[in-house]
Amino acid sequence: MRRVVARRGAARRRAGAAVKAAAAAVAVVAVAGCTNAPPPPLVTTEIARTETSRVVDPGEVVVGVGSVDGGLNPHKLSDQSTLTTSLAQVLLPSVFRTGPDGVRRLDRTVMVSAEVTTAEPYVVTYRVRQEAAWSDSAPIAAEDFVYLWEQLRESPGSVDGAGYRLIENISAREGGKVVEVTFAQPYPGWRSLFSDLLPAHLLKDSPGGWGGALADGYPASGGPYSLRQLDRDRGEVVLERNDRYWTEPVALDRIVLRRTDAAGLVGALRTGHTQLGLLPVDAEGEALVDGLGAEVVTTPVPGxxxxxxxxxxxxxxxxxxxxxxxxxxxxxxxxxxxxxxxxxxxxxxxxxxxxxxxxxxxxxxxxxxxxxxxxxxxxxxxxxxxxxxxxxxxxxxxxxxxxxxxxxxxxxxxxxxxxxxxxxxxxxxxxxxxxxxxxxxxxxxxxxxxxxxxxxxxxxxxxxxxxxxxxxxxxxxxxxxxxxxxxxxxxxxxxxxxxxxxxxxxxxxxxxxxxxxxxxxxxxxxxxxxxxxxxxxxxxxxxxxxSSQLVVHRSVTGVAAGPPLAGPFALADEWKRQS
CATH class of the missing domain: 3.10.105.10 (Dipeptide-binding Protein; Domain 3)
Known part of the structure; x- marks a missing residue:
């Protein structure tokens, strides 16, 4: 019984103390309302940041671009754009590529040789590397040469079809890896032909024909990267390393192209969500980019x-x-x-x-x-x-x-x-x-x-x-x-x-x-x-x-404006990101 009484007494004492404390608090508030004394300081807690921290992925580079719209066929006048040129550089094989001095040179990752073998008739013989193949394992071969010839000599609205119309015949041997192209007349500009070869085995019977070729993506790749995703609604293109590429693999796992404007690019570069930018800018956008200072290197890239x-x-x-x-x-x-x-x-x-x-x-x-x-x-x-x-x-x-x-x-x-x-x-x-x-x-x-x-x-x-x-x-x-x-x-x-x-x-x-x-x-x-x-x-x-502005954050190396009119993606196999 004493223990119960003692507990009840302690409870009464605690309740009384609580009442006194409440009365004192009311008195303080009342006094504060009648004086100029400041209220007691508020105790605050840190508000959670809305932007999550981002773990650096050294295998990924994000590139801000102006647009991901339009067709992707580099051989169609209506599809010409910075995006089309950029993707063709890393997804499509070419016999010759433009060097830093603007001179075309044989691309030895694809070709063994290409040379004029007879003058009359005028014949150019191309030898494709045995291991050169599309990402679905089909060989890069004569079929692809023939497909491009047939399309560009006849299709309206094509880029540089005049040289293809001088071709009289294309024959092949050694499983299509040796291609002999016969011209009706001498053609000293033959090195301009057969750039950006397309996978004929997938496109020749595709719905929509040549008009729909590469309208919404690439069915296969013959370059160091493959197209993993093209989402026009989100404004994003995802390229991943082509695991079936037959030569030295690239350092990056993927390149993400993300639609943005100059203001969005500047913000993304500052937060580390983007490492590169390649987009046209107006006077206001140019000033925004210049405000990044030493964090980036900016280079104009004529298109x-x-x-x-x-x-x-x-x-x-x-x-x-x-x-x-x-x-x-x-x-x-x-x-x-x-x-x-x-x-x-x-x-x-x-x-x-x-x-x-x-x-x-x-x-x-x-x-x-x-x-x-x-x-x-x-x-x-x-x-x-x-x-x-x-x-x-x-x-x-x-x-x-x-x-x-x-x-x-x-x-x-x-x-x-x-x-x-x-x-x-x-x-x-x-x-x-x-x-x-x-x-x-x-x-x-x-x-x-x-x-x-x-x-x-x-x-x-x-x-x-x-x-x-x-x-x-x-x-x-x-x-x-x-x-x-x-x-x-x-x-x-x-x-x-x-x-x-x-x-x-x-x-x-x-x-x-x-x-x-x-x-x-x-x-x-x-x-x-x-x-x-x-x-x-x-x-x-x-x-x-x-023209576009190339904006490169200091966390990425190996990026440059690229050969004339080819752009920075021509050197994408050299891009690296620091940890």
């Missing part, structure tokens, strides 16, 4: 394309050169470049030549002084009047029908640039509309009057010249015969044919182009003679060479 306005004479409205020249006369190139580059570094690479890009060694401007770069309303009025148009209520028309042009954006990110062309035409009284067709470079699309998009830059001079202005006819082996007409002055365009994205053919120019292709006349000499005529014909209006 493999030139932003261009193509004036397509295959369309009825643009058939007369006077109309095409009038359109050029109303354009403000400085405004177009500002819209296209946002004041970024690409704006310094103004293109004033029809074939050679600004970043090429020995580049020089060839644009005649009478081809304007600022609006010249008087010249435009004179040219449109000579073409039979009259100005009614501020709009140009002929026989009661307004001059109404269709503008195609060559790539999704060229829509703003196409809209700026539309605005400038409207100011000059020319109606227009902007479309985004599936393949704007198809020369058979007669409804497209103007095409605003990228054209390939650099490469073999004769091939590039033929790809833009050459005709396809009976003189080119393997090509379907197409009608041509005799050479005419720039006033009226000859019968167009499907040999280039313009749908243009001038027989006189074409004869000179073929002389350059076959080596009968030096390509530089041909270009010097035909380029003035082509400027006056107002077929293409180059703006600027596309």
């Amino acid at each position: 493999s394309t030139v932003a261009t306005v193509l004036l397509r004479p295959v369309s009825e409205a643009m058939r007369q050169s006077a109309v095409r020249r009038a359109v050029v006369a109303v354009l403000d190139r400085a405004e177009l470049v500002e819209v296209g580059t946002g004041g970024g570094p690409a704006g310094q690479l103004l293109a004033d030549a029809l074939i050679t890009p600004p970043s090429a060694p020995g580049y020089r401007a060839t644009r005649p002084s009478d081809v304007p770069v600022k609006p010249d309303p008087a010249l435009a009025r004179q040219l449109l009047t000579s073409a039979g148009y009259t100005e009614e209520s501020g709009m140009w028309e002929r026989a009661g029908t307004p001059l109404n042009l269709t503008i195609a954006a060559g790539r999704e990110d060229y829509t703003d640039l196409a809209a700026e062309v539309q605005r400038q035409l409207s100011v000059a009284g020319i109606q227009s509309r902007v479309l985004t067709p599936a393949d704007p470079y198809d020369p058979d699309q007669e409804t497209v009057d103007l095409l605003v998009g990228p054209l390939p830059a650099g490469g073999d001079l004769a091939v590039a010249l033929a790809g833009r202005f050459g005709c396809a006819g009976e003189a080119e082996a393997g090509a379907t015969p197409t009608p041509t007409t005799s050479s005419t002055p720039p006033g009226d365009t000859p019968e167009p044919v499907a040999a280039n994205p313009l749908g243009y053919c001038d027989k006189g120019v074409d004869e000179s182009v073929k002389a350059a292709l076959t080596g009968a006349t030096p390509a530089a000499e041909v270009l010097a003679s035909v380029e003035p005529r082509l400027w006056q014909a107002a077929l293409v209006y180059p703006l600027y060479q596309e």
Whole structure:
């Protein structure tokens, strides 16, 4: 009984003490409310950080890129982009690759040899390494050479198909590892052929044919990496080491390409979530990147394309050169470049030549002084009047029908640039509309009057010249015969044919182009003679060479701008990340 009483007494004492403490606390609060004394300090706990710590993975490098959209076929004009060029460098085999000095050299990881073995007929013999194979174990062999030849000699909207149209036959022996290519004529530019070979055994019967080839990925790899994942919704491409690559394996387990902008790239580099960046930047983005200071090394990388306005004479409205020249006369190139580059570094690479890009060694401007770069309303009025148009209520028309042009954006990110062309035409009284067709470079699309998009830059001079202005006819082996007409002055365009994205053919120019292709006349000499005529014909209006900023964090080594127009991914097998 005493123990129970004692416990009850202790409980009463504790309860009394609690009541006194509560009363004292109330008194303190009351006093605090009546004085200027500060309240007692609050005891806080550290709030958990929202950003989780990241363990460094020395086997992974994350690259911030501007876009993961569009097709991935490096041989299609409509698929040309930094992403396409980058992936082709690490996923596709090539006979020759561009060296640091811009000279093509045999890629001995794929080839044993490639050489001209007979002069008449003109035969080049290629020997592929026995162990060279696709990631599904199928050999890289003659079948892949034949597939590329068949597609590029016939498919519209292809890159550099002129050289393939000179091929007469391809034969093979030793299990397809020795490939003999016979040309109808001598072809000194043969080293430009068979770059970025494709897995014929997987693509030749694939749904969608050539038009859908590599639209959403690579079915197999013939390079040091393989495509593991392409997620356009998340904006991510994952490359993993190709375990079936037959030569020395690369140091990294994977490369992740992640869509971002300049602000996102800067933040990801600071937190360590990204180690590289390769994307176009405007003036604001360039300033953000510069703010990273010594944490990164920044290098401009001129791209493999030139932003261009193509004036397509295959369309009825643009058939007369006077109309095409009038359109050029109303354009403000400085405004177009500002819209296209946002004041970024690409704006310094103004293109004033029809074939050679600004970043090429020995580049020089060839644009005649009478081809304007600022609006010249008087010249435009004179040219449109000579073409039979009259100005009614501020709009140009002929026989009661307004001059109404269709503008195609060559790539999704060229829509703003196409809209700026539309605005400038409207100011000059020319109606227009902007479309985004599936393949704007198809020369058979007669409804497209103007095409605003990228054209390939650099490469073999004769091939590039033929790809833009050459005709396809009976003189080119393997090509379907197409009608041509005799050479005419720039006033009226000859019968167009499907040999280039313009749908243009001038027989006189074409004869000179073929002389350059076959080596009968030096390509530089041909270009010097035909380029003035082509400027006056107002077929293409180059703006600027596309460019990206390469941003490299100090935690990664072996990264450089790469060979001319090939880009940093050409050296991806040398990338390493420090622990």
